[in-house]
Amino acid sequence: MGDIFDDERLYPHQGTIKEYFKDHYDSVFIALLPFFQLDRKETDKANLKKSKLLSHEEALKEIDLLKKLTEANRDIYSYDNDRYPADEEIFWKGKPIRWHNIVKGSDLAGYADLNTALRTSIGALNRNFTRPDLMEKLNNYTDSESIYHPTEGDLGMLSKMAIYKAFKLLGRDQIMITDEFYEQTSTVDLDRLTEYGFCDQIGGKDYYLYSADKEILFTTEWDSFFFLIATDHKKMDQLIASNLFEGFLCNDKTEHSWEYTLE
Structure with missing residues (x-):
């Protein structure tokens, strides 16, 4: 080899x-x-992930190239989320949360389901393999507990x-x-x-x-x-x-x- x-x-x-x-x-x-939580009083629960699925209108504002393309059934994600915690804040205030705890709290079956939920959340899977049901379980739990997602x-x-x-x-x-x-x-x-x-x-x-x-x-x-x-x-x-x-x-x-x- x-x-x-x-x-x-x-x-x-x-x-x-x-x-x-x-x-x-x-x-x-x-x-x-x-995953992680931050040791601070206020948590911006709308920004628990680095990535964000953009609407077609949002995508047009962020990506000029799309204006030249015909509208299609495509998912566009942005990583330009400056409200996601900076590395220095994570270093000093971040509390790691194990996948084991996420699985238990979200009622997912195990690591495999959690990985599938995460990959679904960033549009990394072929549509035949996406599991929005698992993603919803994950997001419901992490939103309720102010838990930040890792970035792929x-x-x-x-x-x-x-x-x-x-x-x-x-x-x-x-x-x-x-x-x-x-x-x-x-x-x-x-x-x-x-x-x-x-x-x-x-x-x-x-x-x-x-x-x-x-x-x-x-x-x-x-x-x-x-x-x-x-x-x-x-x-x-x-x-x-x-x-x-x-x-x-x-x-x-x-x-x-x-x-x-x-x-």
Whole structure:
């Protein structure tokens, strides 16, 4: 298969995940992007999500190109929501909410239903696979509890904080950060950065984080509400014991679209 680092193939879009990484890592974990609440008196309940489904009129105002196209049955989403909490506020005031709690509170069946609800909410699914009923259950609960949704394709502040702690736990201080299209890779030294400083170094499209010795990799892709942690089983045992991440280990059948096969 070649070297996934040299070949710039750090995310397994197709096939089984463990098979994809077998030449580099023997253990892979699906880490779920946490929901969160903020420690403040007032919550803007209309802005609990980064994305927003635009009406046709709103879309025409935001996207000039649409004026040249015939009106069609298309969903347009905007991520220009400046009322969604900024990273610095999430760092200082954010309280992570686990998917387990969201599932229980919203009366969804499990992680698979929740992932489907989230993907439905951003228009990421073919219409044949959308589940507005699951999305409604999710939104009813998060709206009632003032719980913010994670943003897909973005590690997010709370996950970056956990990743920082994970690198420290495993004694890895030289960290590589690579963007989605492999156009730029930077190296940071955790000994010279605070936790916030590290998180601030990672941009919204920085999808691949790994130790300089390549013994642990964090990787995501643009449409997901989760990321992958790939390493050896001994380090993975340490990470699972640390309880820094919520999720589950990949088995031999787990694929990127794990919600369809999760048992």
